[in-house]
Amino acid sequence: MTEAYGRRLGEALRVENAPAIATRVLRTADIAVTEVRCDNPLPQMRGSIQREDAFLVGLHLRDFPNREHWEDGRGTQVSDLRAGESCLYDLKRGPGALLDKPYHTLVFYLPRAALDAIADEANAPRIGDLSYKPGAGVNDVTISCLGNLLLPALSHPDQVNPLFLDHVLLGVGVHVAQTYGGMRPMSQPPRGGLAPWQERRAKEILRANLKGSVALKEVARECGLSVGYFSHAFRRTLGMAPHQWLIEQRVALSKEKLRDDGLSLSDVAADCGFSDQSHLTRAFRQTVGVSPGAWRRTLQR
Template identity: 70%
Template structure:
């Protein structure tokens, strides 16, 4: 069982309530979106998430100045994240972050098996690896709009 979405993910980030929407439409995996919000964070590091062949795509709804981020035990350069930016984390690289500022985000859990199934269904090439700058934010209008739509969606479809 994965630790990368829902309440299990919330525990890693010290968030009490972490509602998630999960789709099991793919026979090889599930895709999930978890909302993480904390108005009074501690200054602790997030806990590690069990290593797996999956990605987290985080859409931030609050600015996070001087964000401290690590992959594989190595600190990435400090960066200022802006509301609306997304960050990619590869769960094979043991991502962690210091939780010392208020935050609100949607975290998309994307296991490689599900991405492969989508590519196969579309007769498209499978993704080998994703290139990204660890800890850096990227402005992605499509993900930002998708996230806003998901937050506006009624509560009954959320599960954890």
């Protein structure tokens, strides 16, 4: 689905290379994000997207002055879009725009099924249409922050932590449902964390997948919880998100491996589930405060 969605959106917006990542953190639908960038658009180039029951959220990473926008074949307004602003689009209404200037945008794809699943997990009524002004930019700090977290993942998909991806894209979906769809849970979820058996089971699964990847929904299912509640309960119990805990376990394992002088840093990275030596170095430095090479030299001294 990831390549197909990125290619489909790229073709609609006249972009040859449109890297995309997707997650099925929800059981019934995918949430995706695609990066589209065009530095040399053709004069009077127009972009339009096939109709379907889904929404797009575009995070603009570059100023786009005097953009013409339309829905259902009718012009809506001409607006100046600033870097950091977001726009919402209802694909049922056939949105389109005149793309006659360079642009750089992150586009989040939220099908109706994903929003329904988010509402179901929150024990909330399903939402109708999103509230937005067609073609207008919104200064949504949450979308901007979450989108910028995903830029490195789009540049280096081989280094993507699936748990991190699940966490961020689900956060985008929940934020949109609440902020623009008016979603409100009918009852507040319990404030407690994981039960002891759930904590043990979650740690077992995550440790068993240190060298590979595991989807957040699989861990939540093993604990008998929805993805949203599991993430909340895990953080409350252990003080960090599941993907952060997994990285700390990989770093802890790498410390043991670094005691073996016969292993190169590349070997250690591969043995501990990192995509390469630079990935190990970044995670190790963030967790320990020094590079793995410096830590090994300290041991030797």
